[in-house]
Amino acid sequence: MPDDIRIRVVNPNTTRAMTDLVGRSARVVAGPGVHVDAVQPTTGPASIESHYEEALAAVGVLEQVRRGEAEGVDAYVVACFGDPGLDAAREVACGPVLGIAEAAFHAAAMVARRFSVVTTLGRTVGRAYELLDRYGYAGACAGVHACEIPVLAIEAPGALARVTAACRAAVEADDVDAVVLGCAGMAAYTQRLSDAVGVPVVDGVAAATTFVAGLVRAGLRTSTRSEYAPPPPKPVPGLLGGFAITSPAALAAVPH
Amino acid sequence: MPDDIRIRVVNPNTTRAMTDLVGRSARVVAGPGVHVDAVQPTTGPASIESHYEEALAAVGVLEQVRRGEAEGVDAYVVACFGDPGLDAAREVACGPVLGIAEAAFHAAAMVARRFSVVTTLGRTVGRAYELLDRYGYAGACAGVHACEIPVLAIEAPGALARVTAACRAAVEADDVDAVVLGCAGMAAYTQRLSDAVGVPVVDGVAAATTFVAGLVRAGLRTSTRSEYAPPPPKPVPGLLGGFAITSPAALAAVPH
Amino acid sequence: MPDDIRIRVVNPNTTRAMTDLVGRSARVVAGPGVHVDAVQPTTGPASIESHYEEALAAVGVLEQVRRGEAEGVDAYVVACFGDPGLDAAREVACGPVLGIAEAAFHAAAMVARRFSVVTTLGRTVGRAYELLDRYGYAGACAGVHACEIPVLAIEAPGALARVTAACRAAVEADDVDAVVLGCAGMAAYTQRLSDAVGVPVVDGVAAATTFVAGLVRAGLRTSTRSEYAPPPPKPVPGLLGGFAITSPAALAAVPH
Amino acid sequence: MPDDIRIRVVNPNTTRAMTDLVGRSARVVAGPGVHVDAVQPTTGPASIESHYEEALAAVGVLEQVRRGEAEGVDAYVVACFGDPGLDAAREVACGPVLGIAEAAFHAAAMVARRFSVVTTLGRTVGRAYELLDRYGYAGACAGVHACEIPVLAIEAPGALARVTAACRAAVEADDVDAVVLGCAGMAAYTQRLSDAVGVPVVDGVAAATTFVAGLVRAGLRTSTRSEYAPPPPKPVPGLLGGFAITSPAALAAVPH
Amino acid sequence: MPDDIRIRVVNPNTTRAMTDLVGRSARVVAGPGVHVDAVQPTTGPASIESHYEEALAAVGVLEQVRRGEAEGVDAYVVACFGDPGLDAAREVACGPVLGIAEAAFHAAAMVARRFSVVTTLGRTVGRAYELLDRYGYAGACAGVHACEIPVLAIEAPGALARVTAACRAAVEADDVDAVVLGCAGMAAYTQRLSDAVGVPVVDGVAAATTFVAGLVRAGLRTSTRSEYAPPPPKPVPGLLGGFAITSPAALAAVPH
Amino acid sequence: MPDDIRIRVVNPNTTRAMTDLVGRSARVVAGPGVHVDAVQPTTGPASIESHYEEALAAVGVLEQVRRGEAEGVDAYVVACFGDPGLDAAREVACGPVLGIAEAAFHAAAMVARRFSVVTTLGRTVGRAYELLDRYGYAGACAGVHACEIPVLAIEAPGALARVTAACRAAVEADDVDAVVLGCAGMAAYTQRLSDAVGVPVVDGVAAATTFVAGLVRAGLRTSTRSEYAPPPPKPVPGLLGGFAITSPAALAAVPH
Structure with missing residues (x-):
């Protein structure tokens, strides 16, 4: 070591x-x-x-x-x-x-039975599903949801509120016990999102x-x-x- | 049209x-x-x-x-x-x-129940399995086999014989009724391979x-x-x- | 050839x-x-x-x-x-x-990430899922939906409007980028459906x-x-x- | 009742x-x-x-x-x-x-973790795999093996010995703890096969x-x-x- | 015997x-x-x-x-x-x-194409999905739904009405043709639920x-x-x- | 933190x-x-x-x-x-x-495309497959192999040689690029096994x-x-x- x-x-x-x-x-x-x-x-x-x-x-x-x-x-x-x-x-x-992505899926599976992914633009949803399949998480992930915020606007005013709403909606709609953040740019929001939504929120960078x-x-x-x-x-x-x-x-x- | x-x-x-x-x-x-x-x-x-x-x-x-x-x-x-x-x-x-790859898998599934893939180097096998998963053919493909010939040596003397042997071995070992060629460079061999092995051999370019x-x-x-x-x-x-x-x-x- | x-x-x-x-x-x-x-x-x-x-x-x-x-x-x-x-x-x-069915699934997978199927009667939905499994498209298909029009009424007045509505609803609900028509009798509608819904609509006969x-x-x-x-x-x-x-x-x- | x-x-x-x-x-x-x-x-x-x-x-x-x-x-x-x-x-x-077939798969899954199927002709193996998928037993079945005896010769002299050998080979090769018989015509052999092979042998008719x-x-x-x-x-x-x-x-x- | x-x-x-x-x-x-x-x-x-x-x-x-x-x-x-x-x-x-659970899934698959599970508390849903996977019914089950009645209150006044409502909702939402009861305590309700909902309702004890x-x-x-x-x-x-x-x-x- | x-x-x-x-x-x-x-x-x-x-x-x-x-x-x-x-x-x-088990599968998937598991007694193989399914690694694991050494004999003379042989055989037979050790008792062997076999060997405790x-x-x-x-x-x-x-x-x- x-x-x-x-x-x-x-x-x-x-x-x-x-x-x-x-x-x-x-x-x-x-x-x-x-x-x-x-x-x-x-x-x-x-x-x-x-x-x-x-x-x-x-x-x-x-x-x-x-x-x-x-x-x-x-x-x-x-x-x-x-x-x-x-x-x-x-x-x-x-x-x-x-x-x-890989690391976030592993972490979410360690602290929850099923998770949802909240990502930026809808056009990236297909890639997320592809990665879920690739890493063996097709069954553990109950849904991938876009909040339709471009990557470079993820720190703009109002963005946190929209991501929070998307996380909350995902937890309810998919009945999951964790959320994976689908963009590195959301990393700074992790703790606030977890506090707001009441489930573990997983940032892949960490x-x-x-x-x-x-x-x-x-x-x-x-x-x-x-x-x-x-x-x-x-x-x-x-x-x-x-x-x-x-x-x-x-x-x-x-x-x- | x-x-x-x-x-x-x-x-x-x-x-x-x-x-x-x-x-x-x-x-x-x-x-x-x-x-x-x-x-x-x-x-x-x-x-x-x-x-x-x-x-x-x-x-x-x-x-x-x-x-x-x-x-x-x-x-x-x-x-x-x-x-x-x-x-x-x-x-x-x-x-x-x-x-x-995609097209070859589709074609093989149209003329056979299960197929094997015969590819060049063993190091490309993982990618082949990944594509089989991506396109829905994880169940239809019974095995991916390498003949360990580099791509640019695929037309060298002796290569056809090795590819033929690999195709024949795959059909027997995997009990399949078709073979997919895992490299564009094998395209010129298609008909001869099919004649030699007695099953449809699928070239993805065609x-x-x-x-x-x-x-x-x-x-x-x-x-x-x-x-x-x-x-x-x-x-x-x-x-x-x-x-x-x-x-x-x-x-x-x-x-x- | x-x-x-x-x-x-x-x-x-x-x-x-x-x-x-x-x-x-x-x-x-x-x-x-x-x-x-x-x-x-x-x-x-x-x-x-x-x-x-x-x-x-x-x-x-x-x-x-x-x-x-x-x-x-x-x-x-x-x-x-x-x-x-x-x-x-x-x-x-x-x-x-x-x-x-087989051909339509292949074609849809060639032009889209995920597709939905719009079929005639609800009682045929199970068979559609069975075929999706058989051909490897259980993951690529996001849903099978019936418009509850009998096969022989598929050219009757009003049928196109109902099929159009079903295609549109499927694209929205399933968030897919293509639709497969689940009945040969819908073939004549293909182009109009695609124009109306804005995604590729796949007729299996073609x-x-x-x-x-x-x-x-x-x-x-x-x-x-x-x-x-x-x-x-x-x-x-x-x-x-x-x-x-x-x-x-x-x-x-x-x-x- | x-x-x-x-x-x-x-x-x-x-x-x-x-x-x-x-x-x-x-x-x-x-x-x-x-x-x-x-x-x-x-x-x-x-x-x-x-x-x-x-x-x-x-x-x-x-x-x-x-x-x-x-x-x-x-x-x-x-x-x-x-x-x-x-x-x-x-x-x-x-x-x-x-x-x-359906019933035999259910029964085998009730008394064993994984089973193999021993059937008649090799040409029926594909259908067996299709049924295993259809009923949810793709994971529980470790292999389908043919003994290459036509259905109507299944009671001929020597047939029992070949079926026995096929069952024994399947148990060893696939490391399974039960065998499913892939033909109604083998029903009369069930008890003798089970005694010979030492695992539960499942006849679908029963x-x-x-x-x-x-x-x-x-x-x-x-x-x-x-x-x-x-x-x-x-x-x-x-x-x-x-x-x-x-x-x-x-x-x-x-x-x- | x-x-x-x-x-x-x-x-x-x-x-x-x-x-x-x-x-x-x-x-x-x-x-x-x-x-x-x-x-x-x-x-x-x-x-x-x-x-x-x-x-x-x-x-x-x-x-x-x-x-x-x-x-x-x-x-x-x-x-x-x-x-x-x-x-x-x-x-x-x-x-x-x-x-x-195992027996109920088998039985439901024998009388229906797809089924839903209606269980007691939401916290048991994950275990139900795990068992569905274990027994090969991940594809046949379209949803697991909780009626949020504790096991020991399942015979209390009003419970039957809630379970009935949950079964009916599951059949409609999941478009299934059978329901599996997710608790032994619901066994006495089986016939009444089936009559009310109009599909086979499967009690695992039976x-x-x-x-x-x-x-x-x-x-x-x-x-x-x-x-x-x-x-x-x-x-x-x-x-x-x-x-x-x-x-x-x-x-x-x-x-x- | x-x-x-x-x-x-x-x-x-x-x-x-x-x-x-x-x-x-x-x-x-x-x-x-x-x-x-x-x-x-x-x-x-x-x-x-x-x-x-x-x-x-x-x-x-x-x-x-x-x-x-x-x-x-x-x-x-x-x-x-x-x-x-x-x-x-x-x-x-x-x-x-x-x-x-969970942690070892995650780790193996992080450093290799496909892995095999080498465990103690054959009777534990079924549980290993069940866990692979549970955690999403059914596709990533190419085989589970027993070396038939009881858990409490895993440090006895000769045991390391047998585990080494089992790991080597698994890598060749399954064509994998990593091995997961299927028993906590093997943890002390990890480095020696990796050196001998030439692939990452994963101990779940670490x-x-x-x-x-x-x-x-x-x-x-x-x-x-x-x-x-x-x-x-x-x-x-x-x-x-x-x-x-x-x-x-x-x-x-x-x-x-």
Whole structure:
């Protein structure tokens, strides 16, 4: 077990305020001996509300994880609810990598029988269901609900009231005993939402940060047996050429 | 129903020989009135055998689909078995978009009760299972098997024999009545494999090409109601800046 | 690949107007080089709204498929939403056979994340759920809704308005991005429904016709390895004696 | 609760020896106050080993159930492992109707955690899996295995030894604690198989007979709320004309 | 097959009136040749409305089953809807053991396509869903609904009206064709509920009693191959020391 | 977030050596600021290898959790792979409670695509599958394998070699990239097994300890909305009378 654990929270979008927010959310729960920093890609969309943006953002996540490897980071959190680039990041990181959707579902299942998800825009609901299936929570989740607030407006006046109303409605309609927040941007609201609604409200940034630190303490890192082994070196022509992995040793390098 | 249908087969990797191969595979089944061209991205990995490469390749798929929109293409086939960028491509294309994994599963289910998948490297098996779940074929697929031939060696001497052996073994071990080929590069082998193994062998390029043409003839295109609506315009700083969608009208434009 | 493809659409009920309707629906999407005819059994119920009628209708489907084999038909569509006799038809046909429920589900999944089904009578809802399970679409379908119009009244005045209302209500209540029509008799309404509701509306007759033609072009026919091999010759005493298969060669013959 | 219960076991094929066998199997377990008779259709295949034959046999099942209604039968067992015509039979019978596959799965789940199915020909395996899904036993069943003995040879010399070997192999390979027999014709072997293999061996005829009697004693009959309500009266031209239901009262009549 | 069958209905709680009720419910359907007695533990909660109480009650069930073994009982019914101690009871009983939740689900699936469950307190809904999953009925059950009446108030004035209303509402909201009663205490209401709601209403005590008698008649008892073999002898210090199994022969003894 | 976190690891069996072992396993990963103690019930079986023993052990878990509540414990780990009494413990604890099966599955899914479970006796395999279903890991787990070593012999000479062989065989046969240890008694072997087999090997005691500490840091505790609310006060006559909850305030008391 390392004496000190370095966790990097990667905000997959390129909005600085969001990066700062997820960094604060992670630090508050990290506990003694865990050092958290928060970063964002040098390229990619300002927020992620579509599959198109998620595809672009995945590239940025990989850029930051490879940079982290060069800097000796122990573990990563991918801090967007679509878990963009998560499996790819596992291939290029030595330590464990957690997405916040994944972590939030795990946490909710630990403190409740069934939960609902409250997310931003309705167009992201399908991706949430896909992730629920992927992680085995199709049965534990009773519904995914959108409050139709764009990601970058989630801290605007009135937003908390709308998210609160959506959480309350979800608990009643779905008869669940917990709520998962479907956007990293809602992290600052967690405690107030839980107080207002009367059930555990789960923020994936907090869950992922403590769980990934736990994996490091337990000596667990991503398997390299097959699927998540480092990608084979291979040419990458054109714009993304800096992302080519030219040798196994070059994995821990900053794409340029 | 359009008199003539233009289908673009997008090879997500940047290897010209593979692009030519999938183009031929598609043309041979397209039928009268269907015009097929085959393209590849200007950037991205030479082949796709990891999540990391798939994430990079998705960007190239989006580049080519947006180019196709500027050129009036009616429908698209994403010709890599991981279906990279498929959901994102649906958001930026007017006409239907099919992945070859998806199409191959549909086709196999139409001619057989249960099928096995024979793919290239063992490290891609997990993604195949994920797609089977995503498309509803977890029950219909009895096994995914790797023949451990890299994608770019799939036309090398001896490869056909190994793929044949893998198909035969899968049919016996899994007791299935069809085989799905887990790599676009195997398309040229389809008929010989079917003859050798004695069951339908499904190539996703052929299946996707005829099915997507069928969708066009039936007047069906991707829903724009919610999830697959065009992405909202938004800044994209840095390397991927050319992929920013600056206005709804700019969707049909070549990222630069 | 055959130069010309002969597709037979089998209406499983014995109502001539329905046979004509499904024939028209199929022809309109078939495309160049595809010849469609539409037939109906010489015996069986006037419409199919119960399991009892479906059991009787399956016999008629088999009669018409065996007749088609004697006439050199390349592929078949079973044009009733319960897919009656589909597996049995596959055993006696050389070419592929598709049911319209099956094809409609595939098509809907190609253009939407989740769909609802709008069908005729409530008593057929259970069968629709059974088929969704059978084909792997239990997760993709968000609901099956009846508009409580008998099959043979589906073209009566006022019916379109009721079906439209049911489609609209399903899209809202289930939050889906496509609708599948649960009766071949609704085929003529497809375009108007899609225009009115604003999402893709899928008619199984069109979907099955273009997909089964695609299977023929791709060289795919039902597997004969095990389950779908021709039935063994065997005595059939009594009323159904004409359906006995007296030798493998006799498969392609008209039951009498 | 009726004083005496009349149960009719319908053998869906037209082989008298099989009818006698299932009658004996049912009578031996029926218990006091339960009267069992066994019947077979006047038309249909000599045995059922394909979907084609199952479709023909369903008509015969309906013939016999309607005759039973005219004679005051309290409950029915459909004694072929494909449960042919079961849902249709429920629509035309007042009392409960059980298939032997269904009943065998229920019974096996009551005395074991997981079971395997041992059936006749490999071509029937797909139907067995379909029924396991239909009844909710996809998880409880660990495997379906064929001993490749035709139905009508199941009492031939050597057959018991092969079935025994198949049961033993299934228990070892699948690590299960019970076996379900996949053919009514194996009913006479049940006790010997159980003794030889050392786990409960479940014959569906016995299970269905005692369970359907239990339903009658518990006052339970098939719901008539929606799906299983009697079929609406309707014309049936041609060969199957005798199966037309001309009025609600005519349900309890012998098709001719 | 035994001439006479002795079935013991174990009420897992310690309320005498409930024991008497489930005894009556069982006797009324048992049929000739089946002798039913009803017992309750010497220790445990007065009613079972939480996981905590269920854990305590399981001990009482085991006490009574071991006592039954000493007295030559042929089969057991565990008469609380959470099926407490069921798997454990199977390990210590020679004959079959059925829970009433399990039996009710089986029975409902035999007479209806889909059913709803109407239970007592909302806090037990999660356990009901867990059992539905365990027994394979997640797909067949459309909803679990609480009427918020404590178990011991289920025979109080006004209770029948509330349960009736809950059943009616469930049938309409879930569009099901049967209702399962989620508490043994509702058994006396079964016929009146069925008459009022117009669908089969299933009481698990009746279902379990007739089914377990059927298992005995069919010669089926719990498998002893692996999971349900008798527990190995082992020390049990402290309060529960009387429950220690000191030797295989001591299984059939009353814990003290 | 509390400055110091008190976690109690409850060994559900009554063997002191096992209690000491799980205490050590937990302490080694707990990290700064987390205080771990390990306890065992005053009554219950020496080891847990059957449902019968699990039912007895659940009572002991509840005894120790209620004692912990009286002593101000922040969170609990139930350290037996069957997760005995877990849901009940959640009802009587203020802080979060994790089972080691549950936690191990979560951890394995975080570092691998698919895992196998290696457990002690074959008779516990069914319970493992039940828990996999319960927690949503039926798809992620490729197999549960027994090495047929009794729990209390797991530290005997030769045991490590057998467990190692079982883990290696599971990885090959199931083609998985991680292994979950199916018994708390294997915790001391974790690192050696991982080194020998070359994939992450997950011990649930370590996983549960770090995760439950993470839940406390993230401010998450079991929901009290419905299912996991404290049990209602109620009489408990007889042997278990000390477990009665006489008032809400009495929850935090040692049963006697």
